[in-house]
Amino acid sequence: MPENKTTIFPKGERAPANYFTGTAWIKLLVPNDGVLNCQIGNVVFEPGARNNWHKHAGGQLLIATEGTGYYQEKGKPIQLLRKGDVVNIPPDIEHWHGASPDSEFTHIAINPNTQKGIVEWLQPVTDEEYEQ
Amino acid sequence: MPENKTTIFPKGERAPANYFTGTAWIKLLVPNDGVLNCQIGNVVFEPGARNNWHKHAGGQLLIATEGTGYYQEKGKPIQLLRKGDVVNIPPDIEHWHGASPDSEFTHIAINPNTQKGIVEWLQPVTDEEYEQ
DSSP states (O other): OOTTOOOSSOOOEEOOTTTEESOEEEEEEEOOOTTTOOEEEEEEEOTTOEEOSEEOTTOEEEEEEEEEEEEEETTSOOEEEETTOEEEEOTTOOEEEEEOTTSOEEEEEEEOOGGGOSOEEOOOOOHHHHTO | OOTTOOOSSOOOEEOOTTTEESOEEEEEEEOOOTTTOOEEEEEEEOTTOEEOSEEOTTOEEEEEEEEEEEEEETTSOOEEEETTOEEEEOTTOOEEEEEOTTSOEEEEEEEOOGGGOSOEEOOOOOHHHHTO
């Protein structure tokens, strides 16, 4: 690790096991409120970790900041994410995100339009789905 | 500069001189659309650079990612911003942001609720205002 390598945010809290496979950390950056209607969090996924399938009634934007990650929408191939990549996730699209098997991965997750809902959690991403 | 220091995003385009004092660079990360109602850009300010006074009908969120910057709301003292700081700017609040005099500064700017409007530009920040 290079001497000047410092992450932008502290790691935060352990992500809830009900909605994640493996170990991930969430730092809430902007709590939801009824004025900005926008919740923002930073998520660090350890290698192999990912969240469950889920969807957002208001959509979501992901900004990859470190490492190599995966993003998949239901019925489509897994996309590789690298530092600087941005993902635009339309409302109500089932998807998941996480680290690749051999790299930690960090992204900022932005949930706009929270007046329509924030997140609906679904089933875990199986090892078979993850390894495709 | 340490060997492994790499920015997250490319610098982008020169910020428009009509709305900025000094040199700044804007990389549009998420263009506005009528579905996510959220425009996101990365801004790099060279030392001393800042944008004009302005306001957002839908509010704004700033995430500082590198360097040392300034943020000021009309009638309040200048706040110092460092890597990892987050600023929550309510709708219709006059404000400006930029680099400190001796450091480059980079932030991600998130404009939610763009269905209400994105930005209204006002007068430049004078040297007297900036040096307070």
